[in-house]
Amino acid sequence: MIYAGKNTGILVQGATGSQGKFHINLMNAYAKQVGGTGVVAGMTPGKAGQDVFGVPVYNSVVDALDEYEIGASVIFVPASGCGDAIMEAADARIPTIVTITEHVPVHDIMRAVAYAGSRGSRVIGPNCPGMLVPDECKLGIIPANLCKKGDVGVISRSGTLTYQVISELTSAGFGQSGIIGIGGDAVIGQTFAEVVDEFHADGRTKTVVLIGEVGGSLEIEGARRALDLGMPIVSYIAGVSAPKEKRMGHAGAIVEGGEGDAGSKIERLRALDIPVATRPSEIPDLIRGL
Amino acid sequence: MKFREYEAKQIFRESGIPVPNSVLITSADEAKPALDKVSDKVVLKAQVDVGGRGKAGGILPATAENIADVARDLFAKTIKGLPVEKILVEEALEISHEYYLSITIDRAKKMPLILFSSEGGVEIETLAKERPEALRRVYVDPSFVTLPDFIVRNVIGTAPKEIGKIVRDLFAVFRSKDAVLAEINPLVMTPKGILAADGKIILDDNSLARQGISENRDLTPREAEAEKHGFSYVELDGNIGVIGNGAGLTMATLDIISHYHGKAANFLDVGGGAASDRVMYAVRLVASMPGVKVIVVNLLGGITRCDEVAKGIIEAGVSQPVIVRIAGTNEEEGRRLLQACGYVMSDTMDQAIRAAVEVIQ
Numbered sequence: 001m002i003y004a005g006k007n008t009g010i011l012v013q014g015a016t017g018s019q020g021k022f023h024i025n026l027m028n029a030y031a032k033q034v035g036g037t038g039v040v041a042g043m044t045p046g047k048a049g050q051d052v053f054g055v056p057v058y059n060s061v062v063d064a065l066d067e068y069e070i071g072a073s074v075i076f077v078p079a080s081g082c083g084d085a086i087m088e089a090a091d092a093r094i095p096t097i098v099t100i101t102e103h104v105p106v107h108d109i110m111r112a113v114a115y116a117g118s119r120g121s122r123v124i125g126p127n128c129p130g131m132l133v134p135d136e137c138k139l140g141i142i143p144a145n146l147c148k149k150g151d152v153g154v155i156s157r158s159g160t161l162t163y164q165v166i167s168e169l170t171s172a173g174f175g176q177s178g179i180i181g182i183g184g185d186a187v188i189g190q191t192f193a194e195v196v197d198e199f200h201a202d203g204r205t206k207t208v209v210l211i212g213e214v215g216g217s218l219e220i221e222g223a224r225r226a227l228d229l230g231m232p233i234v235s236y237i238a239g240v241s242a243p244k245e246k247r248m249g250h251a252g253a254i255v256e257g258g259e260g261d262a263g264s265k266i267e268r269l270r271a272l273d274i275p276v277a278t279r280p281s282e283i284p285d286l287i288r289g290l
Numbered sequence: 291m292k293f294r295e296y297e298a299k300q301i302f303r304e305s306g307i308p309v310p311n312s313v314l315i316t317s318a319d320e321a322k323p324a325l326d327k328v329s330d331k332v333v334l335k336a337q338v339d340v341g342g343r344g345k346a347g348g349i350l351p352a353t354a355e356n357i358a359d360v361a362r363d364l365f366a367k368t369i370k371g372l373p374v375e376k377i378l379v380e381e382a383l384e385i386s387h388e389y390y391l392s393i394t395i396d397r398a399k400k401m402p403l404i405l406f407s408s409e410g411g412v413e414i415e416t417l418a419k420e421r422p423e424a425l426r427r428v429y430v431d432p433s434f435v436t437l438p439d440f441i442v443r444n445v446i447g448t449a450p451k452e453i454g455k456i457v458r459d460l461f462a463v464f465r466s467k468d469a470v471l472a473e474i475n476p477l478v479m480t481p482k483g484i485l486a487a488d489g490k491i492i493l494d495d496n497s498l499a500r501q502g503i504s505e506n507r508d509l510t511p512r513e514a515e516a517e518k519h520g521f522s523y524v525e526l527d528g529n530i531g532v533i534g535n536g537a538g539l540t541m542a543t544l545d546i547i548s549h550y551h552g553k554a555a556n557f558l559d560v561g562g563g564a565a566s567d568r569v570m571y572a573v574r575l576v577a578s579m580p581g582v583k584v585i586v587v588n589l590l591g592g593i594t595r596c597d598e599v600a601k602g603i604i605e606a607g608v609s610q611p612v613i614v615r616i617a618g619t620n621e622e623e624g625r626r627l628l629q630a631c632g633y634v635m636s637d638t639m640d641q642a643i644r645a646a647v648e649v650i651q
Binding site: 019023026079080100102103104105106107110111113114115129141143145146156157158159160161162163164167184186187188191211213214216217218221236238239240241242243262278279280281 | 395397398400401402431432433465468470494496497499500524526534535536537538539540541542544545546547548549554561562563589590591593617618619638639640
C-alpha cells in the first residue's frame with residue numbers, strides 16, 4: 001500500500017467549496033469504479049449537517065472521526081487556512097494528509113509539516129495534484145482516465161506534467177503502481193526520496209519515473225535513494241529554457257544563485273548513470289532501454 | 291518580493307537591531323540637509339534592486355563640501371540598467387571587523403537555517419565553497435517562536451555576545467515578516483558597537499496579502515496585470531505565445547518549442563481551476579504582446595476543466611491562430627466546443643507545438 005489503499009476511508013477538508021465538491025464527486029466515482037471505500041466524510045467549519053453528493057459534512061476533523069474510520073485527508077482549503085487544516089488533521093492523527101491548495105505561505109507549511117511529523121502523519125503537497133494508485137484509490141485531482149495499473153511508480157513536482165507523463169506511459173503500454181504528485185513549492189511534505197522509500201516498501205514498483213524541474217536539489221536526493229535501494233529509475237527535468245531569476249509559475253521553480261537550474265540537474269543525474277528524457281514523450285523508450 | 295536596503299533597515303530599527311544613522315533622499319537638494327542630520331562624513335547608497343551596487347558605482351563617500359555634487363552625479367546614473375530614484379545618506383562607519391549573518395529556508399530539511407561567519411565582507415557563496423568551516427550552519431525547528439539560548443550560542447560561537455541579541459531579533463524579523471531570506475552582510479564592529487551595515491529581506495510572495503502588501507513591485511507591468519488575474523507570467527523574446535496550466539507542463543512546453551527550433555514569446559500559467567473568464571483574459575494577455583504570431587494552448591485538466599478552457603478560448607476571439615491541446619477532466623465537452631468553432635486541435639503536446647512552430651516557418 002502506497003500511503004493509502006482501497007479500504008482507506010478518506011476525509012475531505014474544505015468539502016463545501018466548489019473544488020471540494022467537484023472532486024469529492026470524482027474521487028467517489030473512482031472509488032465506485034474500483035470497489036474502494038472513497039470519501040466517507042467532509043469537513044468545513046460551520047457547515048455541519050450539509051452533505052456533498054451524499055457525503056456528510058462535519059464542523060471539525062474530530063467530529064468526522066467520531067463517525068468514521070479515516071486513513072487519509074485531502075485538503076481543498078483556501079491558502080490562508082491551509083496550514084491550520086493540515087495541523088488539525090495531524091492533531092487527530094490522520095496518517096496521510098494530501099494538500100492540493102496552492103499559494104500557501106511557506107512559513108505555514110514548514111510549521112505544519114513539522115507538526116505533522118511530530119504526530120506521525122505525513123503530508124503530501126501542498127500545491128500538488130495528490131495521488132492515485134490505479135485500481136485502488138484516488139486522493140486528489142489526478143484524472144483517473146489517464147491511468148492504468150502496472151509497475152511504474154511516478155513521482156512528480158508538477159501536477160499537469162504528471163498527467164502528461166502518465167498519458168505517455170499508458171499509451172505506450174506502461175501501467176503505474178502509483179502516481180504521487182509531491183508539489184511545486186519550495187518546501188513540501190513528502191520528497192522524492194521519501195516517496196521512493198514508499199514505493200520500495202510496497203514492493204510492486206519495478207521502475208521509478210522521477211519528474212522534476214528547476215529549483216532546489218530534491219531530484220538528486222531522490223535519484224540517489226532509488227539507486228541505493230536498487231530501483232531502476234528514469235527522469236525528466238522541465239525548465240531547460242527557463243530564464244534565470246524568474247519564478248516560473250511554481251514558488252519552488254526558481255533558479256537560485258546559479259544552483260538548481262535544469263541543465264546542471266540533468267548533468268548530475270546523467271553522472272549517476274540515470275537516463276534523462278529531453279521530452280516527456282521519450283520516457284517510455286527510456287524505460288524500455290533500462 | 292525584495293525589500294530595498296532602506297526598508298530592511300527601517301524594519302531592523304523597529305525590531306531592535308542597531309543600524310547606522312541615515313536619511314533617505316529623493317533629490318540632490320535634500321542631500322546637504324540630510325548630511326547635517328546624519329554625520330560629517332557619509333556614504334551615499336543608491337537604492338536599486340541589484341547586487342554588487344558598490345562595484346557598479348552605486349555607493350560613494352561624501353563630505354559636507356562635495357555632497358551636493360556627489361548626489362547629483364549619483365541621481366543621474368543608472369546602476370546595472372536601473373535608474374537611481376532614491377539614495378540613502380548614511381554615516382560613514384569606522385569598521386574594525388565584519389561578520390555575516392543570514393536566515394533562510396532549507397528546502398531539503400524543511401527548516402529555517404541560520405548562517406553565521408566571523409569572516410564577513412566577502413561573497414558568501416565564495417566563502418561557502420572555499421572555506422566551509424568558516425561558515426556556521428544552525429537549523430531551527432519550525433515550531434520555535436523565539437530562538438532558544440542554545441541555538442544562539444551555536445550560531446555565534448566565540449563571537450561577541452551582543453551579536454546573540456541581533457541573531458534573536460533577526461529571527462523575529464524573519465518570522466514576523468514571512469521572509470524567505472533575512473540577511474545582514476556585513477554586520478560590523480565599530481567604536482559605537484555592532485551595527486547592521488547592510489540588510490536584505492525577501493518576502494514570501496504567497497504571504498504578501500497578510501503582510502499588507504497589495505502589489506508585488508518586482509513584477510513588470512504586464513506581469514503585474516497577469517498576477518491580478520492569478521496567473522504566473524514571464525516575458526521572453528520569441529514569437530510563439532504559450533499558455534499552459536501548471537508550471538511544469540508550461541516549462542516543458544517552452545523546452546519542446548526550443549527542441550523544434552521555435553522561440554517562445556512568453557509563458558503564462560493559468561494555474562489550477564481556471565474558469566472560462568480567466569482563460570479568456572489569459573489568451574488576450576498573451577496575444578496582446580507585440581510580435582506574438584501564434585498561440586499554443588497546452589492544458590491538461592485536473593482541477594482545471596477542459597470545457598471551461600474551451601469556452602475561454604472561444605470568448606477571447608484573438609486574431610492570431612490558436613492551436614489547442616487539451617486533455618483530462620471534461621475533455622470531450624471541451625473538444626466538442628472548440629471543434630464546433632473551427633479551432634486547430636492536436637492530440638499530443640508534441641504535435642501541437644510542432645504545428646505552432648510550422649506556422650512561424
